[in-house]
Amino acid sequence: MPWYKSVYDWLERRIQFEGPVKEAVLHPVPKSTASWWYVFGSASLVLLILQVVTGILLGLVYMPSAAHAWISLDVLNHDLPLGWFLRAMHGWGSNFMVAVVLIHMAQVFLFGAYKFPRELTWIVGIFMLLMTLGMAFTGQVLRFDQDAYWGLGIGASIMGRVPVIGGQLVHFMLGGPIINGSTLTRFFTLHVFVIPGTLLALTGLHVWMVLKLGINEWPMPGRIVRRETYVQEYNELAHKDGIPFVPGAVWKDLFFSAAILLAVAVCAAVFGPFGPKGVPDPTIISTVPKPDFFFLWIYTVLSFLPPELETPFLLIVPPIAIAALIGLPFVAGIGEKSWWRRPVAVFSVMFLAICWAVFTQLGTYTPWSPQMNAWSGAVIPAKFLENRTPLERQGANVFQEKQCRNCHAVGGLGGQRGPALDEVATRLTEDQMIRQVLLGGGNMPAYGSALSPAETSALVRYLETLHPHYQPAAADASRQVVGQGGGVPADSTVQQGGGQTAVH
Amino acid sequence: MDEKLPPPSPEEQEQRLETERVTRRSFLMNVGIALNAAVAIAIATPVVGYLLGPVLRRKDYLQWISLGETAEFTPGETRLVTFRDPFANSWDGDTANIPAYVRCSEPGKFTVFAINCAHLGCPVRWFSESQLFMCPCHGGVYYADGSRASGPPERGLFTYELKVEGGKLMINAGQMPTLQNRASAAPCPGSTPAPNESALVKRIEPCPGTKASTIG
Amino acid sequence: MRPNHIVVTFLGMALPLLAGCDLPGRPKPGPEVPRPEAVTSFDTLYNENCAGCHGASGQNGSATNLANPKYQALVDDASLRDVIAHGEKGTLMPAFDIRSGGSLTGAQIEVLISGMRAHWGKGNVLAGQNPPPYKATHPGDVSKGQAVYTAACARCHGVTAQHPGPAGSILDGSFLALINEQTVRTTILAGRPDIGEPDWQGHIPGRPMTDDEVTDVSAWLIAQKPAIPGQPYPNAKPMSEHPAEARPAAVKRPTGD
Numbered sequence: 019m020p021w022y023k024s025v026y027d028w029l030e031r032r033i034q035f036e037g038p039v040k041e042a043v044l045h046p047v048p049k050s051t052a053s054w055w056y057v058f059g060s061a062s063l064v065l066l067i068l069q070v071v072t073g074i075l076l077g078l079v080y081m082p083s084a085a086h087a088w089i090s091l092d093v094l095n096h097d098l099p100l101g102w103f104l105r106a107m108h109g110w111g112s113n114f115m116v117a118v119v120l121i122h123m124a125q126v127f128l129f130g131a132y133k134f135p136r137e138l139t140w141i142v143g144i145f146m147l148l149m150t151l152g153m154a155f156t157g158q159v160l161r162f163d164q165d166a167y168w169g170l171g172i173g174a175s176i177m178g179r180v181p182v183i184g185g186q187l188v189h190f191m192l193g194g195p196i197i198n199g200s201t202l203t204r205f206f207t208l209h210v211f212v213i214p215g216t217l218l219a220l221t222g223l224h225v226w227m228v229l230k231l232g233i234n235e236w237p238m239p240g241r242i243v244r245r246e247t248y249v250q251e252y253n254e255l256a257h258k259d260g261i262p263f264v265p266g267a268v269w270k271d272l273f274f275s276a277a278i279l280l281a282v283a284v285c286a287a288v289f290g291p292f293g294p295k296g297v298p299d300p301t302i303i304s305t306v307p308k309p310d311f312f313f314l315w316i317y318t319v320l321s322f323l324p325p326e327l328e329t330p331f332l333l334i335v336p337p338i339a340i341a342a343l344i345g346l347p348f349v350a351g352i353g354e355k356s357w358w359r360r361p362v363a364v365f366s367v368m369f370l371a372i373c374w375a376v377f378t379q380l381g382t383y384t385p386w387s388p389q390m391n392a393w394s395g396a397v398i399p400a401k402f403l404e405n406r407t408p409l410e411r412q413g414a415n416v417f418q419e420k421q422c423r424n425c426h427a428v429g430g431l432g433g434q435r436g437p438a439l440d441e442v443a444t445r446l447t448e449d450q451m452i453r454q455v456l457l458g459g460g461n462m463p464a465y466g467s468a469l470s471p472a473e474t475s476a477l478v479r480y481l482e483t484l485h486p487h488y489q490p491a492a493a494d495a496s497r498q499v500v501g502q503g504g505g506v507p508a509d510s511t512v513q514q515g516g517g518q519t520a521v522h
Numbered sequence: 523m524d525e526k527l528p529p530p531s532p533e534e535q536e537q538r539l540e541t542e543r544v545t546r547r548s549f550l551m552n553v554g555i556a557l558n559a560a561v562a563i564a565i566a567t568p569v570v571g572y573l574l575g576p577v578l579r580r581k582d583y584l585q586w587i588s589l590g591e592t593a594e595f596t597p598g599e600t601r602l603v604t605f606r607d608p609f610a611n612s613w614d615g616d617t618a619n620i621p622a623y624v625r626c627s628e629p630g631k632f633t634v635f636a637i638n639c640a641h642l643g644c645p646v647r648w649f650s651e652s653q654l655f656m657c658p659c660h661g662g663v664y665y666a667d668g669s670r671a672s673g674p675p676e677r678g679l680f681t682y683e684l685k686v687e688g689g690k691l692m693i694n695a696g697q698m699p700t701l702q703n704r705a706s707a708a709p710c711p712g713s714t715p716a717p718n719e720s721a722l723v724k725r726i727e728p729c730p731g732t733k734a735s736t737i738g
Numbered sequence: 739m740r741p742n743h744i745v746v747t748f749l750g751m752a753l754p755l756l757a758g759c760d761l762p763g764r765p766k767p768g769p770e771v772p773r774p775e776a777v778t779s780f781d782t783l784y785n786e787n788c789a790g791c792h793g794a795s796g797q798n799g800s801a802t803n804l805a806n807p808k809y810q811a812l813v814d815d816a817s818l819r820d821v822i823a824h825g826e827k828g829t830l831m832p833a834f835d836i837r838s839g840g841s842l843t844g845a846q847i848e849v850l851i852s853g854m855r856a857h858w859g860k861g862n863v864l865a866g867q868n869p870p871p872y873k874a875t876h877p878g879d880v881s882k883g884q885a886v887y888t889a890a891c892a893r894c895h896g897v898t899a900q901h902p903g904p905a906g907s908i909l910d911g912s913f914l915a916l917i918n919e920q921t922v923r924t925t926i927l928a929g930r931p932d933i934g935e936p937d938w939q940g941h942i943p944g945r946p947m948t949d950d951e952v953t954d955v956s957a958w959l960i961a962q963k964p965a966i967p968g969q970p971y972p973n974a975k976p977m978s979e980h981p982a983e984a985r986p987a988a989v990k991r992p993t994g995d
Contacts, residue, residue, distance in 0.1 A: 085615025095765045102765050164771070167617065171643035171698065172659070178700025185702040186577040194576050195583030195697030196607055198614040290763025296771035299616035301604045303637065303645040304774050304841060306658045320642060321660035325676035329701075386661045386673075390647055395786040400798040407906025408895075409913040414800035415830040416916070418790045420652040425661075435661050463663050463671035468653040471968025472915030473830075479912070601839065650839050651832050 042229050043268075046260035048252075050236030052267035055129070057274035058122035059228070064275040065115040066221060068282065069153075070214065072108040080160070082206035084199035084298070087162035091294045106286030109161075112154055114282050116312045119150050124367055130355025131234035133243045137347035139227040142220050144343045149217040151312070156209035158310045162202055163294035168307035170197045170205075172320075179329040197300075232256060233267075237355035244352060306390065314381030315374050321386040385434035388424040392432040399429035402440075406483060413480025416473045420465065428484070436462060443482045443491035450492075451478045583609050583697040584683075588690045589634070595626040595691070600648050600666065608696045622682065623648055623655075624691065625666065632691055635668050636680040636699045643700065646679065655679060677701075775836075775843045780853025783846055787834060796858055797932040801831070802924060808937055809928035810859035812872045815851055822847050828918035869927060869938060870949035874919065874956070883958020886951045890926075890941035905935075914960060915967035922956040 081090040094101035132140035177187040193200035425435035458464035485491045585608040610618035623635040637645045644659035655664040662673035669678040680699035793799025823835035834840035896903035929937030939946040
């Protein structure tokens with residue numbers, strides 16, 4: 019007997035793992051579950067292990083102190099051999115994990131795997147999703163830069179909207195009156211002990227239930243789930259037409275997990291670590307805070323909610339969403355599993371996916387945010403300044419100096435909060451422009467108190483030149499009438515029915 | 523393989539337990555459980571108190587802080603100042619430096635605005651040229667007097683309670699202003715709405731400042 | 739696969755990783771986002787703070803043509819520093835010094851000045867041409883200004899505001915309210931090559947303008963600023979010249995309220 023066999027036998031006699039492990043890995047599963055669609059759960063587990071390992075390694079260096087966290091990240095990035103690569107693996111691993119978990123969840127939903135008897139597996143899975151998102155958010159806080167600081171500010175402001183106890187909640191969340199070192203240690207504890215501990219425990223429970231209840235069979239249209247007969251039907255399927263989990267189904271899991279790990283490593287090597295961006299000094303106000311990729315959609319939603327709806331939305335919708343997910347297997351715990359017979363389910367997933375994609379896409383370029391440096395940095399293209407009079411050039415100066423550019427683009431440069439003004443003269447007459455500038459409206463501030471009459475005149479004169487050469491500026495017909503000494507000219511646009519646009 | 527479901531019904535479990543329930547051993551076990559529970563509660567109480575420490579310590583974290591001589595602030599100007607967080611830990615580093623805007627509208631008349639946008643707390647930036655505060659996050663804009671100009675905020679900028687003492691401008695500050703931490707910012711003059719006003723009007727009323735038009 | 743193959747494959751994959759010094763993801767030296775006061779690159783500072791009005795690479799903007807070598811030769815460091823730090827009173831040039839409400843430190847302003855000199859200054863291109871000084875040395879004589887205007891400016895800018903020349907009027911009240919004497923002086927002296935305006939030597943046919951002429955016409959122009967500038971319709975006829983508006987008798991005004 020070789021030495022390692024005798025060592026193994028010695029250990030096995032004492033630990034006695036072989037029986038349960040063999041039972042677990044060799045248990046028969048329906049042949050249909052040996053599919054590439056069933057690899058996302060195991061991939062999530064592998065990514066979780068990757069995050070634990072890389073997280074422990076980063077923990078060797080990371081310093082959870084408000085004064086030093088940023089510096090320790092900088093040391094990891096620049097001074098320790100491959101420290102940046104570890105940070106990149108952890109960061110990209112987190113993005114991949116959220117993505118794979120969401121795909122896993124969509125697959126489970128579309129395959130009806132949450133139905134009887136796997137309701138609790140689904141519910142535990144929901145809490146695992148919340149934990150994963152919690153890890154992503156707290157991880158973003160630990161990368162203690164300006165985005166983390168102001169991200170905490172956003173979180174605290176949302177907490178502050180809770181009626182009655184909002185103020186105390188903010189102090190509880192921040193660990194004190196304001197974002198500082200106590201906040202960081204709180205989130206460090208959450209990210210390193212509380213949430214991963216819970217997540218690992220839930221993962222054990224989740225996997226245990228998958229082993230005990232069997233992997234969901236491939237849904238077939240017409241194969242209805244009934245509480246009375248399902249277990250028996252499933253066991254028949256697994257035993258008569260089944261294969262052992264190992265190696266029948268597991269090889270695809272292994273291949274996919276390896277591919278995912280490789281993808282994380284490639285992303286880490288090519289794109290590098292996330293941040294840290296600027297030092298977390300709140301006195302640096304020339305910052306444009308932005309959440310990480312998987313929270314961009316929330317950022318978008320928050321910018322589009324009307325003011326009076328915002329607090330109710332923030333406080334009511336998340337609990338409703340979680341309750342709906344938890345209630346799902348109780349409402350739809352039996353019946354059809356196949357997506358061919360569940361149009362509402364399919365369209366819900368598509369709808370949510372499209373909403374998420376659109377919101378995220380908007381979040382990448384934030385058209386609702388003023389561009390803080392556009393007024394002094396965004397160049398007016400030369401063609402918008404050609405052949406302008408001295409007054410109109412001063413108007414362009416006013417346009418820049420009064421920060422109009424922060425919200426209004428010209429020539430594709432500048433903020434996108436307000437409409438682009440490349441052809442504004444075709445839309446507004448001079449008087450309408452003066453009114454809009456002075457009184458604001460339509461989500462534009464009133465500039466009446468910030469502009470002198472001369473500045474207003476110059477600005478409007480300049481804006482009046484912004485029209486394409488083939489289309490004249492909009493003109494007020496009544497101005498023409500006054501100009502003609504009170505008489506309507508024979509060929510005036512009024513008589514031609516041309517509305518306010520006079521064609522010269 | 524045995525069928526794993528359903529587990530023994532509650533009735534069956536109840537029956538099995540019933541036979542053992544009244545024995546002396548099970549009584550002692552119950553006493554043991556009760557002892558553990560009592561000790562657990564005894565231990566948990568200080569833990570809960572410890573966790574809630576930041577909330578229980580005091581309701582509002584406010585302290586009078588000097589922002590410097592009043593003469594340093596030019597009338598008609600709004601200036602960024604920074605002060606040290608009065609409740610700072612020694613390991614807070616730069617995060618204990620808190621910015622704020624001091625507006626001196628006329629000699630001796632001051633308003634001190636918190637840096638945090640009333641929407642979601644992002645740092646607003648002052649543009650003296652257009653006399654506007656703009657927020658980089660969701661595009662909240664405020665006028666020079668702090669009242670809401672446009673964007674998602676439902677009220678004007680938060681202001682600190684202030685006083686002038688011995689020629690120094692003092693503010694009552696220390697906690698991050700949010701919609702509920704009212705005391706962080708002094709109640710805005712004129713912002714307490716009449717009780718019969720509709721909720722919506724109350725929400726978007728500019729604060730502080732007057733309802734008068736800003737067109738001058 | 740034999741064990742030594744596995745080892746070779748593993749090493750083959752791990753070695754580039756270990757030697758990961760030149761992987762594309764490796765962070766560049768220095769912080770990703772430096773503190774704002776630590777930015778000392780002229781290009782970054784210029785493009786974020788100046789390009790909006792003065793144009794990309796200092797020309798074709800709405801404000802002064804900074805890339806004009808004659809401008810760079812005329813203006814001294816102290817004046818540039820003062821204008822950048824404190825703005826130009828009476829014009830739209832804002833103050834950029836952090837102590838004046840801007841966002842630039844003194845060191846960054848120095849970077850801007852030396853960067854402009856290095857990029858756009860071409861040595862003393864005006865050597866031997868004896869230009870008038872950048873700043874007026876004495877107040878201008880308004881009474882002499884109009885004659886200078888007619889001789890030097892009217893050709894392109896028109897005789898009156900109501901009759902602008904091909905280059906547009908500079909007698910418009912709103913325009914005059916947004917500039918000061920130094921704006922006029924700088925524009926006359928250095929010209930604006932990017933939009934075809936000549937320097938002080940090209941305004942009066944046949945000879946350069948003298949220091950006094952530049953000073954006088956600047957003072958005269960600013961003196962033309964109306965008391966209440968910026969009326970939206972400066973060229974419209976006054977109401978007294980309009981035909982009386984006859985209110986139709988049929989229109990009845992609601993009484994009360």
